[in-house]
Structures are given as C-alpha cells and as structure tokens.
Amino acid sequence: MQQLRLTRTRRVALIGLAGALAVSLSACAESKRDEGAGGGSGGTMIFGAAGNPKLFDPIFNDEGETFRITRQIFDTLIQNKPGTADLEASLAEKWEPSNDGKTWTFSLKQGVKFSDGTPFDATAVCFNFNRWYNMKGAAAQSQMIYYADVFGGFAKNESDDYSDPVYKSCEAKDPATAVVNLNKAKGAFPAAFTLPSFAMQSPAALQQYKADEVTQSGDSFTYSEYANKHPVGTGPFKFDSWDQGKGEITLSKNDTSPTQTAKLDKLIFKVIPDENARKQALKAGDIQGYDYPAPADYGLLRNEGEQVLVRPPFNVLYLGINQSGPAGDKLKDPRVRKALAYGVNREQFVKSKLPEGAEVATEFVPKTISGYTDEVTKYPFDQQKAKQLLQEAGATNLTLKFYYPTEVTRPYMPNPADVFTSISEDLKAIGIKVEAVAKPWNGGYKDDVQKFGKQDLHLLGWTGDYNDAGNFVGTFFGRKKPEFGFDNPQLFQALAAADASPAGDAHAKAYQEVNKQIMDYLPAIPISYGPPAIVVGPKVKGLVASPLTDERFNTVTVN
C-alpha cells in the first residue's frame, strides 16, 4: 500500500493524462460520426422507426414497419406515383387487362437486374406468381395475409378459411412480356399489384436460401435465412445487415438498379419504439427523421425547424352501429341510425380535435380512392331533425352501450377518448343516454367489438392498403359480421359484383353505386378522414409524404 501512494505531483499528472485521453477519445468518436453522417458522395440517412421489422420477405408480411424497409429493397410491377395513390409504371412499363378482366399482360422494363446480378425478366415474374400460388404448408399460407385477401386461395388450400384461387397461371411470352391469367376478374387489380407484399424477388436467392421454409415455433413462426439475412430485389437499396441488439437495419445503395438510383450511400433504420424518444433523437441529431409524430407536436416541431410533412388522408374513422347489440331491434330502424348521423357534429369535431388536413367523412372511402362519389346522401348536423326522427321511430328513451378503445392511437384516431367524449356529448344533446365502456385495444376491445358484438356503438377505422374502394367498403360491409350485426344480402351482393367487375370506369362506377347504397342504408356513420404525418430534419431534401405511407428514400439527400 505504501509503495502505491502517489505524490501530489504524480497525482496531478495522472489526472491530466486521464483528462487528455478522455478528450482525445471523445474527438475520435466525433470524427467517426461525422464521417458516417456526411462522408462519401451521397451520405447516410438514419430514420427512426416506431417498431421492429418482422422479416424481409414481403409475401409473409402485412405490417407497416417491415414494408417501410422492403419498399426500399424491392420493386413491384406497378407502383403508386409519389405523394398520391395513383398508379404509375415500375418494373412493368405497361399493363393491359383483357376485356373480361381475366388476363393481365405486363410489358416489362428491359435490362433490369436484381442486386445479386441475376436478370429480372418475364420468367422471374412468373416464378414469383407461381411461388405464391404453390406455397405449401399451413404455417406459410397462414402468414400470406395479403395474398389470401387478394387471390382468395392457393393451388392446394390448407385451411377452410380460403376460397377458390383467383390466380390460374403465368406465361413468359418473351423476356419482356409476362401474361398472368386469372380464374375470375378481380376488382382489386391493377391497384393490388402495387402492394409491397407482391414485390418481385430474385428467384435465384429465393431458392438458394430456402425462402419457402416457414416453421411453427411455439406460438409463432420462424423463417428462412432468406427472410432474415438475404432478401434480394431490384430496388434502389440493397440489404446489408439487421443488428438485433442495436435495433438497426442497414441498407446501402444498389448500384445494379437502373430503375430508381438512390442518392444516399447508406440508409439506416433505427428502431425507437417510444414516440417521445424519437422526438428527442431527432432534436439531438441522432436521426434525421421519424414516423408518427403526435399531432399535438406538429407546431412545436415546426417551430424548431423540423419539416412536418402531412400525408393526404387515406383512412377513415367511423362510428360503428351494431344492429344486434344490447339495444335490441332499436338500431335496426333506419330512422334511428339516421338520427344518430344527423345528431353528430362532425364539422365541429374535425375542426377542434383533429390535426390540420383532416376532413369530415361523407362516405366510407377517402376522396383519393377511385369509386368515391360526391352524390351520396349526406347527413349534415341537425339536432332538430335527429330528435324528430327518434320520435317518429318511438325511440326517445334510448340507452346505448358505447365502446371505445384505450391504450392506443391510430392514424385515423389520434386520441380515442377525445372522439368518444365529443360524440357522446352530441348524442346526449338529442336525448340518447350513453353508457360508456372503455377497454384496452388489445386487451379486449377488438375481441368484444369485432368477435362478440357486445356493443351498440363503437369507434373503429381503417387505413387503406391500395387504391381500391373494395379494400374499404368490402372489408367493412362485404358479409355478415358481429361488428355490425346486420344481414343485407342485397348489399353483400352489390359489393361482390363491384369486386368482380373488370378494371376501369365500370369498376369505379360500380363502387360509386355501392357507396350510394351504403350511405342510404347507413350501417355505420363515417366520421373523418385523418392525415398522419412524417417528420424529417431541416437538412433532408426530397422525401415525398405518401398517403399510403409509401415513402421512398431513393430521392432523398441529406445535406
């Protein structure tokens, strides 16, 4: 101990040395970070993601955080024009349906290669279509949510839930022409060809890394090496790594992509689940953008120089009416449902409770969707009329069980409690007693409302997947459901017919007619179209906010 005792001078020297070491280490860290952020020609962008991706094989995925990443790696045959839900060419330069809507001919871009160097051509297109259709195993099929939704079924269905397959076959006429044959016309096309699930993947890589191997593992599934480590597409970026410990997904510029060359050298997605933490990280300059800022923060963020890009609304919030709920037959009377619609002051609600860009919903599809029409019956706020209708229906003493969710925010419903309060105050004003039932979103709300139909009224909504009215109204009212508790074969049939009508004007017309019918029948009340936002730092240029959250980072530069 005695020998270790330091003289005063030595101690001072040692402290000085430690200080110098700390400063130099700190400088090293700074210099390395600077290099990362601005070095090279195009630089690096770090984007704060709200959640973990699941896997990178888009056919087995149905959630936004994964699609945000796969959209940069893969291209679809047709894509959405940036900033809109309109269609434009992607891997297919042209697409042509036959008159009966059962054959789709795609003229493909020439000279395109996957990032593993293999060619993209008609054979690759057919390989992808056939892969989906022939997928084996209940585990794999159960995870192909969008495929089952759009294509109905598989070559061999491994669940009773699937129906006859829409897909029939695919022919590679020549390297630049792929023809997809269907068993029946499907209204979802061509818009559904833009779905990130139906992106074109490299046949060589899919086979090499055994992409079709999906195995049940406890209460979940595990996927192949392809889905976790080797996704290969034609997109502007290619996959580098997924560091689970750090929560970082790193992509780099795909030099083989002649379609949409990226400006950035690297694109990193950093998973930061907490919204407040994402905001802090942006302020600190650790990330250059993030998704789902709280509407209450829009002004604050702008004042601090960040760019809040408000997306055009592509969703709808509705007040669900359950005709077989606790109130019995009362809600079966159209006059009562109409009274509810006249009684809710939607203009006031949208103005006072929703972020800028929100609009009053007049039907169940947003304005950007083909099939939207202005010629539906509208229900402007009119308390007198509402009271009168209730009186005519003999329902002046109505008590309704009104369910609303807690522990959740959705793009169409930033604050469910606010929506509930606003609507229930309106209902009380026309003499309806409201019995409030609040339940956690995943802790019983969805079960009670969608599975058991325990409610009279409830709040729900939907964000669209692609530009087709059927994706909205078909999902809500296409069949008998405990959520709404009505059986209207005429409406179900009209929706099925619209879905099967060939693409084009006839298809849009069919949905316009259905939308009119729906707003006359009024199975629920559309409330609002909400605009979610995405925020990026002041140095980020070229990011176009998309109604479908289909933001592509190939146009982005970071100064």
Place this chain on the structure above:
Amino acid sequence: MLRFLVRRLLQAIPTLLILSILVFAWLRSLPGGPAAALLGDKATPEKIANLNHVLGLDQPVVIQYFKFLGRALTGDFGASLISTQPVMSEIGTFLPATIELGISAMIVAVVIGIPAGYLSARYRGGAVDNVIIVLTLIGVAVPVFFLGYMMQDVLAGPLGLPSQGRQTAGLDATSITNFAILDGIMTSEWDAVWDAIKHLILPAFALATIPLAVITRITRASVLEVLNEDFIRTANSKGLTQPVVRRRHVLRNGLLPVVTTIGLQTGALLGGAVLTERVFNFRGLGFLLAEGIERRDYPRLQALLLFGALVYVLVNMLVDVSYGIIDPRVRVR
C-alpha cells in the same frame, strides 16, 4: 456442502414449475391472444380462428401447457411474435446490455453509497448527515421513469450526454460478445468504448438511485452500530490513531451487512432495469420485456418471466450458500 447444494437445487424445481404454470395460465387468460397479436391491425375474427387452429391454440389449455413444458425443457421457448427470432437467441443478444447496465449501476451505488453512508454516520446529527438522509429518502421515493425523463430533459443537453440508446446510431463498431465496452476494448476501437460509456452514464445513474440510497442507509446504520461496540473503545484506548481505527475496525466490521445488501439489491436491479431500459431506449432484457408486454408477445413474455424467476432463484441460492459457508450451522438446520 454438496448435499446442501443438491437439496437447494431440488427445491428450486417445484418453484419454477409452479411459476411456469402461473405465467402460462395468466398469459392464456388475457384477451386477444398470440394469433391476434401476430395478425396485427388487419386481424379479423375469421383470420384469428384460422391461425389459432394452425398454431394449435384451439386445443385444451392443459395439452398446450404440456407441449410448452416439453419444449421449454429442451430450451425451446418458441419464436418472438415481434421479431420472429427464437426467444432464447433474443435473450442471448439482449442480456449483455442488461449486465453492462446492472454492473455500472452497482458500481455507482457502491462507490458513492458506502462513503456517503460512512460520512453520514461519522458526522451523525450534523448538516452532512441531514443532507444525506434527505437525499436517500428522495432516492428511494422518486420513480425511476420520472427521474429518467428528468435526466434526459435537464442533464443530457448541458452535459453533452446521449439521452438514449446503447450506441450512437450508425456507429460502425464491431460486435463480438454484445458487451459494447468489452467489444471495443477487444478490437481496440476506443471511440466505440467511449461512445458506449457515454451512453451508459445517465441510465446507470437512474438505475442506481434506489440501491444507492439503500446502501447508504445500511452503511450508516451499520457503522453507527459498530462505533458503539466495545472493541472500538478498546482500540481507541490502545492509543491507535483515528484513521487506523476507522479503516481497520469500523469500516471492516461495518461492511458485513452492506455486502449482503449489495447481493440483494443486485436481484432487485432486474426489476428496475425494465423501466430504465425503456425510458433510455437501452436495448437490454428490460427493453425486450417492456416491448413484449406492449405488443403482447406471448412466447417472449413466457421465456423472459421464467428466465427472471430462474435468476432470482439462483441469486437466492447463492446468498444461502454463502451463508452456509460463513455460518456452518445453517447447513445443519
């Protein structure tokens, strides 16, 4: 000693079995279920029913439990619903962060707590003592998440410390063991070491508050007790200098109960880590658990809760064993 150890190990088995039943039953009783969590927002009752069938969740709960137990005994806890990675490999990836944070917090708690407690006892009743007592009270009373957010808002900026994450995003550091500091040292990436240390400072202090306060109080009480012992009076009357008495007699004897407390607080750190890691986005087991609860990741929750229980059982066993070593009478009883 061996028999004692074997007996303790055998006692741990029914404890873990009962816990596994409780955890399994609790998770199965929650509304929603794995299928709904797996399908997310677009889940419909039909899709959920189909997936429940595929996953075997429509079978009787007892059968499901025995299947789960069978797999768990081979170390297979299934895959996470959130990341689709096997849960055991997730634990392997995220555990180093929690250990790194826990050790750092314990170092902070011990390095500050013991001297503070000693000072408090030495100047009993004086200003120093009063200030330390008030601070320890605050330390125990303030919730970790509140303290964490406060540190982020008030301290991070002025001190130039990162307020979240384990490493600067995009930092190109080599990962070998997933211990950020150790990896940096092994690969001589000193900037990565410094970066990891900077990221540890705020969460470590936040996590340390409770053990720090407890260690301070225990040290104070223990030193006060020792100061009243006869042997101190003897030492003083022998004419030993005060520093020698303090170091050799007061501190050495006073630290015995403190060491036990440190052991117990190490177990308690696991609980505190859930909130701290969440607030600071520090990707360890606590972060994994918090995310699992929020998004109803049943396989992950089952594995993590049982893993936590196992750690508690093992820590308790270690404490008991150490008692056995110190006091042989414990083994006989």
